[in-house]
Amino acid sequence: xxxxxxxxxxxxxxxxxxxxxxxxxxxxxxxxxxxxxxxxxxxxxxxxxxxxxxxxxxxxxxxxxxxxxxxxxxxxxxxxxxxxxxxxxxxxxxxxxxxxxxxxxxxxxxxxxxxxxxxxxxxxxxxxxxxxxxxxxxxxxxxxxxxxxxxxxxxxxxxxxxxxxxxxxxxxxxxxxxxxxxxxxxxxxxxxxxxxxxxxxxxxxxxxxxxxxxxxxxxxxxxxxxxxxxxxxxxxxxxxxxxxxxxxxxxxxxxxxxxxxxxxxxxxxxxxxxxxxxxxxxxxxxxxxxxxxxxxxxxxxxxxxxxxxxxxxxxxxxxxxxx
Amino acid sequence: xxxxxxxxxxxxxxxxxxxxxxxxxxxxxxxxxxxxxxxxxxxxxxxxxxxxxxxxxxxxxxxxxxxxxxxxxxxxxxxxxxxxxxxxxxxxxxxxxxxxxxxxxxxxxxxxxxxxxxxxxx
Ligand SMILES: Cc1cc2nc3c(=O)[nH]c(=O)nc-3n(C[C@H](O)[C@H](O)[C@H](O)COP(=O)(O)OP(=O)(O)OC[C@H]3O[C@@H](n4cnc5c(N)ncnc54)[C@H](O)[C@@H]3O)c2cc1C
Ligand code: HEM
Numbered sequence: 001x002x003x004x005x006x007x008x009x010x011x012x013x014x015x016x017x018x019x020x021x022x023x024x025x026x027x028x029x030x031x032x033x034x035x036x037x038x039x040x041x042x043x044x045x046x047x048x049x050x051x052x053x054x055x056x057x058x059x060x061x062x063x064x065x066x067x068x069x070x071x072x073x074x075x076x077x078x079x080x081x082x083x084x085x086x087x088x089x090x091x092x093x094x095x096x097x098x099x100x101x102x103x104x105x106x107x108x109x110x111x112x113x114x115x116x117x118x119x120x121x122x123x124x125x126x127x128x129x130x131x132x133x134x135x136x137x138x139x140x141x142x143x144x145x146x147x148x149x150x151x152x153x154x155x156x157x158x159x160x161x162x163x164x165x166x167x168x169x170x171x172x173x174x175x176x177x178x179x180x181x182x183x184x185x186x187x188x189x190x191x192x193x194x195x196x197x198x199x200x201x202x203x204x205x206x207x208x209x210x211x212x213x214x215x216x217x218x219x220x221x222x223x224x225x226x227x228x229x230x231x232x233x234x235x236x237x238x239x240x241x242x243x244x245x246x247x248x249x250x251x252x253x254x255x256x257x258x259x260x261x262x263x264x265x266x267x268x269x270x271x272x273x274x275x276x277x278x279x280x281x282x283x284x285x286x287x288x289x290x291x292x293x294x295x296x297x298x299x300x301x302x303x304x305x306x307x308x309x310x311x312x313x314x315x316x317x318x319x320x321x322x323x
Numbered sequence: 324x325x326x327x328x329x330x331x332x333x334x335x336x337x338x339x340x341x342x343x344x345x346x347x348x349x350x351x352x353x354x355x356x357x358x359x360x361x362x363x364x365x366x367x368x369x370x371x372x373x374x375x376x377x378x379x380x381x382x383x384x385x386x387x388x389x390x391x392x393x394x395x396x397x398x399x400x401x402x403x404x405x406x407x408x409x410x411x412x413x414x415x416x417x418x419x420x421x422x423x424x425x426x427x428x429x430x431x432x433x434x435x436x437x438x439x440x441x442x443x444x445x
Binding site: 304 | 343364376
């Protein structure tokens with residue numbers, strides 16, 4: 001008989017019971033809805049033990065490889081230790097190695113840590129300003145290439161955490177982070193598949209990580225990166241990305257400007273519109289969408305309608321609280 | 324014993340393929356897309372899967388009362404027979420695209436018909 005360990009307690013799983021049944025029977029407040037493996041509202045992550053394959057049915061690959069599964073349809077044969085899907089409870093410590101300007105209002109923050117932090121480029125961490133205040137920032141670095149975590153942080157007027165990062169953070173400062181999370185990253189395995197990456201503002205951060213990760217892992221299919229902003233000052237790493245496009249024949253970079261000022265070498269229009277006008281048929285493509293929440297929401301719908309399969313659409317909306 | 328509709332169509336793997344096609348049709352259909360617009364897409368896709376599984380006679384735990392409750396907020400927004408018919412049309416077109424034989428499509432339509440009063444809160 002398998003046993004389930006969850007938040008410090010172990011429960012026996014009787015023959016035929018699902019993991020969700022067991023949790024609910026012991027009064028655990030576990031979210032759930034359909035109880036038939038469809039709605040995914042009960043999703044959790046396994047830390048140790050082997051999952052029945054069927055308990056991951058319908059979960060997208062990027063989450064599956066991290067051990068996410070559906071307790072409501074999981075009838076385990078093995079003992080399992082499981083956790084809720086959020087990682088907020090765990091903290092890591094890192095040291096600021098540099099804060100470097102990338103443009104007038106974006107800095108790159110380098111973070112190093114004694115114990116290596118394992119992550120996939122494009123995931124995000126929560127950076128703590130103090131115990132009660134944290135914000136998410138995406139990982140633009142690639143572990144084997146950069147040797148440190150790198151964030152791109154845009155400054156917001158009156159932004160609590162972004163202003164602190166821009167004004168107060170110094171090399172040598174120690175900061176707290178949550179472990180990397182999120183499912184917006186590159187997975188090897190389909191090296192010929194075309195990849196479309198669309199980002200606005202610091203939505204470039206995860207995409208920069210993902211693109212370089214894909215290239216480093218030998219991705220051979222086309223990788224098209226659209227970076228959008230209203231004004232030229234909103235785009236950054238332009239030269240670096242142009243170099244990358246010179247270096248790799250399958251990588252193309254499109255800096256897009258939706259405002260009235262469009263210098264030579266930039267495309268006029270919104271990144272999403274331009275991407276879809278260049279590639280109106282997206283079946284078979286893998287898509288990554290990051291940045292402005294309205295852009296991400298609209299883009300998810302439009303790339304799906306253009307033929308991309310739901311499971312091939314990865315995104316991080318940089319949602320934020322209104323003041 | 325003969326296989327039921329859900330098994331004949333190909334079970335869960337077939338439904339996974341059908342979800343993308345069906346949901347794309349629904350979102351492109353001006354008659355009904357507004358009901359689906361403001362719901363998170365990924366969650367919505369999971370619900371479409373629940374819908375298709377049910378329409379195809381697959382294993383599900385929804386009762387008539389669940390259907391009534393689950394669509395009540397949509398009925399309040401004006402959900403009526405014409406929208407129901409539009410969903411049925413999109414379902415039939417999806418199954419045709421997947422080369423499901425007409426006799427099986429008719430079976431799926433009959434299952435859906437059976438939920439009409441509950442879905443529309445009649
Ligand atoms: C998954 C995820 C990944 C993220 N990755 C990055 C990243 O890589 N780089 C990055 O710079 N940010 C990223 N963000 C956004 C970041 O977490 C913060 O929301 C942002 O830095 C603002 O925090 P703040 O404390 O400075 O502002 P707050 O104190 O929270 O807000 C201050 C004021 O600024 C406004 N404001 C804040 N954010 C925005 C915005 N995006 N657009 C318009 N107005 C805004 C608020 O409405 C408010 O009026 C990410 C968010 C998420 C959810
Ligand atoms: C053919 C009959 C129908 C069946 C069997 C059916 C079945 C379902 C099921 C099983 C769910 C998921 C419930 C849940 O897990 O929360 C659902 C949700 C939903 N249905 Fe239907 N449905 C039908 C008709 C319709 C119609 C005609 C519309 C609108 C045009 C519609 C719109 C929706 C929406 C928008 C949701 C999501 C609700 C939300 O999350 O807010 N359905 N349906």
